[in-house]
Amino acid sequence: MPESRSLNDTAEHLYSLIANEEDARVCTDLPDEACQEVPRNFFLILASNVLTKLGDLLISPKTVLAWLLNAVGAPALVAWLVPIRESGSMLPQMVIGAWVRRKPVRKWFWTLGALGQAVSVTGMAASVWFLDGYAAGGGVVAALVVFSLARGFCSVSMKDVQGKCIPKGRRGRLSGLATTLGGSATAILTVLLFWDRGEPSMLFYTLLLLLAAGFWVVAGMLFASVDEYEGETSGGGNALRDAFNNLGLLRTDPPFRHFVITRALLLCSALASPYFVLLAQKQEDSAWLLGVFLLASSLASSISASVWGWMADASSRRVMIRGAIIASGTCLMVGAAGLFLGEQVGGRWFYPLAFFILSIAHAGVRLGRKTYLVDMAGGNKRTDYTSVSNSVIGLLLLVTGGLTALVALISDTAVILFLGFMGLAGTVSALRLKEV
Incomplete structure (x- = not known):
């Protein structure tokens, strides 16, 4: 017991430093019992x-997966990896959201999703x-x-649990x-695992996947320890019916509809990245260059x-706008350079430098729209908004x-220009969003 109290005191002290407030439990939009557990929950969610x-x-x-499919002799399947990875976790979320909404405690859905990801990677x-x-x-x-599919459970439940356990003004942080x-x-892991290793064996990559599965198991166990109070529940009917009913939000809720349109236009920051890599590979097809892109992505985030x-805690809207300006500007600059000076420019x-800048912009767009x-939204609207939007x-x-x-x-350069103009439209749309 004294050890547990000491850990709680340490968490509270660290949280007060991060939150920049004398009382780490200060919060205005959570019940008193939830405020008492904010420091501990903050670090459990952070670690997960x-x-x-x-x-x-x-x-x-x-x-990694693209290399693996090519190595085992199934290169034609590489084209399915990214669409399945991104859309597969989003499309079912209306149904998942309707199911999650009926449960007063929702952390278990995230834990279930984490364990499901561990099993699938195994x-x-x-x-x-x-x-x-x-x-x-x-x-x-x-x-x-x-x-x-397992990731869909994590995506829907994370925002809701975070909204119930972390006060407004600290979620973006x-x-x-x-x-x-x-x-x-x-970045550290990339250097340790891939630097100057040559061509790793299939055993190395198999162990790499098992290591990833282990990360998700530990993350699920930590998230299960989050102290989440019971929240609102409604919609005890059929999840599929409720899901399609929730689509009506796009018609009846203009601010939410505007947000979804803006988010759709800002997909450019995610979709353009592979084409930067493709253009770089035309110049130099080497494992070293791939490592540079991996490090660029990691360093941009950190x-x-x-x-x-x-x-974002001050204005998530302005974060989206700034990220969109940087992303669209980078795409238009790279596209124009490739169009007028040639793709070997x-x-x-x-x-890699343009990819680094685009990754910084994407981090801003992503974090801004999440916050x-x-x-x-509040209460059940938060879950509905997340599931319908995703x-x-x-x-x-x-x-x-x-x-x-x-x-x-036509060309990879044409794709980058197309996505740049798409991001420019997203910037204009974000400017018209209201502050929340």
């Missing part, structure tokens, strides 16, 4: 987020180790479908700190996320992916 970010690095569809490792060719590739893709710590840890988080560092969504964006992501695939028939 950092561990999942490490796991995400080790099973990145754009790097399935990937087993497929790679025991199977060959398209059997192994098919096993990885099938496991990724399960992974994405939590997200920013988690991204900063996660980015720093992934350097910028806490700054974005503090700014700038030498070996041009595209904006949590702050603009489901709609998941569908639009597939549509936009199809459009970029068509534009890519």
